[in-house]
Amino acid sequence: MRESTSWYPSLKIGGDGTGVVSQAGAVALLRTAVKVGLDRALSQVLVPWRKPLSVHDPGKILLDLAVMVAIGGDCGADVALLRGEPEVFGHVASDPAVHRLISTLAADAPKALAAIASARAAARAAAWQAAGDRAPDHAITASDPLSIDLDATLLDSHSEKECAAPTYKKGYGFHPLLAFADHGLDGTGEPLAELLRPGNAGANTAADHKRVLAAAIAQLPWRPDYRVGRKVLVRTDSGGGTHDFVDYCTARRVQYSLGFTLTDTIVEAVNEIPADVWTPAYDADGDVRDGAWVAEVTDMLDLDGWPDDMRLIVRKERPHPGAQLRFTDVDGLRLTAFVTNTRRGQLPDLELRHRRRARCEDRIRGAKATGLRNLPFKSFDANRIWVAIVALALDLTAWLQTIGLHDHAARRWEPKTLRLQLFSIPARLARHARRVHLRLSKHHRGTGLLLTALNRLQPG
Helix, strand or coil, X not given: CCCCCCCCCCXXXXXXXXXXXXXXXXXXXXXXXXXXXXXXXHHHHCHHHCCCCCCCCHHHHHHHHHHHHHCCCCCHHHHHHHHCCHHXXXXXXXXXXXXXXXXXXXXXXXXXXXXXXXXXXXXXHHHHHHHHHHCCCXXXXXXXXXXXXEEECCEECCCCCCCCEECCCCCEEECCEEEEEECCCCCCEEEEEEXXXXXXXXXXXXXXXXXXXHHHXXXXXXXXXXXXXXXXXXXXXXXXXXXXXXXXXXXXXXEEEEECCCCHHHHHHHHCCCHHHCEEEECCCCCEEEEEEEEECHHHCCCCCCCCCCEEEEEEECCCCCCCCCCCCECCEEEEEEEECCCCCCHHHHHHHHHHHHHHHHHHHHHHHHHHCCCCCCCHHHHHHHHHHHXXXXXXXXXXXXXXXXXXXXXXXXXXXXXXXXXXXCEEEEEECXXXXXEECCCCCCHHHHHHHHHHCCCC
């Protein structure tokens, strides 16, 4: 008898296993959808697009697609992964039925997207209520506002798709603008609004920023006892630092912290700031950072035409090794600027608050890992529906973390980690007393965490 020299056990492998579920951890997403009422909300708002005698509810088809995207799918055909487990995911539509629904919604895209947004808003209100003191809008004040981050990103297109165009980075594809609600340092974030745009869309188009911000604010589950205003902070990079968008934020009475493009006039003013006026800046942990300073130059410039309460704050720092300086950098120091209408707070605190908008980059990375990287359809409106499905998947993931995983490091896990540690947990189906039981793998390291989340997500 020959002794095996392989590092791995010698197995006799066959394809006759039954009652096995490979992506059993995805039941947490289903439980989340039921907990916040997303399944019912989607079913109600999509009634106009349900054809007579149709077998499948359009709301369930969209929810199945969102779950599929959340667990790693990147095209409509990947819903077959759920179709293979009817006792867990129910009756899943066929590929032709999925394609027909996407085409039907795309033919009436503005109304369909508005309907999906209304369902998301209703579910978000329920999710934030269920989260209690862990909700993003819990106990927000003018000094501790809810942050909405706007940022654009580039999506490559490797085929001829409608409205795909050259990008400013010499690529080819799309340039969507996204808005996320920030959950703070102890959490992640969730999408509030999405605007798919051609690749040649401008990074500083004020009309697009206004449209996305208005849609994001409409998603907030405000209670009747207070209005949108100073309790909301809008953050963007320099693409949002335009006259029109600053005026719009002022009219909406929200706080803003917007990147601002440096001009020669601003650089000249910075050179006039005495050394003792510069205040040491903070690092990401709120400690003094060596080699970085901030100062306000509002009173040193002619800002006629800008809102009276706008402040211009400049940061200078020693660039990290290897960084290339720009024309606006002076004496080997990197200069950046932002504007804000926040009147209270120390300059280093305001500047640190503005730099934390970089967390939006993490949200975009998560979105690209959750179906946004590749738009699967040729039609522009069909891809707009796809982006809405991606947003539903990100919402489900964020609400699962906020409600079910709030006291664990999983609260901050990115989508890929959630898939590896939770969603991919295998299970076995068992029947007892006329009920179907899902027996999660006993030895999987994430089983205990998943069971805890499922208990917290019980309806009621």
